Amino acid sequence: MKKEDILAKIDEKYENLGENPETYLSGLLQAKPINYWDYIQVDTLLSLQKTRTDFEDEEIFVMYHQVTELVLKLMIHELKQITLKDLDETKLIDKIQRITRYTEMLMTSFDVMRNGMDYDDYNTFRATLAPASGFQSAQF
Known part of the structure; x- marks a missing residue:
């Protein structure tokens, strides 16, 4: 899937939820990637x-x-x-x-x-x- 398609799906998802997609995307810039150890606790x-x-x-x-x-x-x-x-x-x-x-x-x-x-x-x-x-x- 192309980057543009992914971004369009993200926009659609969060707009359908009444949320601002840019807020979630900018949050990703600060978030640490998840690893197995933390995910499985x-x-x-x-x-x-x-x-x-x-x-x-x-x-x-x-x-x-x-x-x-x-x-x-x-x-x-x-x-x-x-x-x-x-x-x-x-x-x-x-x-x-x-x-x-x-x-x-x-x-x-x-x-x-x-x-x-x-x-x-x-x-x-x-x-x-x-x-x-x-x-x-x-x-x-």
């Missing part, structure tokens, strides 16, 4: 692992469950797409296949817990979490 994501004990494997436990919650959110997102939108057969099949892949991922991911943590340490720090349980997850 990696700093925030990586700061969410709060443990209650000094057992090293507790952090694995926390991260595993956080990843599980994110995958469950992916599944819910796909289910909303299926139920709230009028999808053609191809898109519907694609969404169902995605949900199937997410489900398979969750089913096989438990090895992280079973084989990735010291059993005795797990049983010790897990007692500090009572009565908390993954079964309390609204998404689960």
